[in-house]
Amino acid sequence: MFTIVFYIFSLFLSYTDFKKFLVPNNLIMTMSLMLLVFGFFESKIYISSIILAFVILLFFIIVMLLNRQLIIGGGDIKYMMLVGLYLGVSSFALFLIITGILQTFALLYMQKIEKRKVAPMVPLMFISVFIVELLVKFDIYTVKF
Incomplete structure (x- = not known):
């Protein structure tokens, strides 16, 4: 359930950040x-x-x-805190x-081609989590603390 919860909520957060550049606090808290x-x-x-997670917030x-x-x-910072909680050190x-x-x-x-100042970061962080989990699953990244 831990992984399922992370992925389901991350999909919703990625969608809202991509469409509206918004990361709702109620979704983050839940x-x-x-x-x-x-x-x-x-x-x-x-x-x-x-x-x-607290070190990320302090940073x-x-x-x-x-x-x-x-x-x-x-919202990007709050999501990154949850990623830290999910992935571990x-x-x-x-x-x-x-x-x-x-x-x-x-x-x-976004800045050079779309001429916009901002880009949705939560979807990219979610993709990064997926890539990290694939690398760990296939023993490509095996560093343990």
Whole structure:
């Protein structure tokens, strides 16, 4: 159920972010609650995952305080916290690399070709999670902490 909850909510969040550039707080809150509940019942949530989610939040708070003109939405940050909770510490590093590459290409495309300043990031983060899980499943990425 832990994985199913993550994927179902991520699909909804990706759709709303892609269509409306909006990540609804009620979906984020419901998803986080269900991930915590099912994660504890299925023993897939570790204290390191919870700490990672708070470190992500702290990092973005500091970055946003230092650079007030940063173009990143609050929904993207909240979703990234849930990704950290879902993936855990060992896979999150690979997620950051993959999502960074995908988001860079998406932003370049949106700014240079579409002439828009913003791009939906939640769908790209969701694709990155899927790629990370495939790499872990097929033992291509096997780093364990």
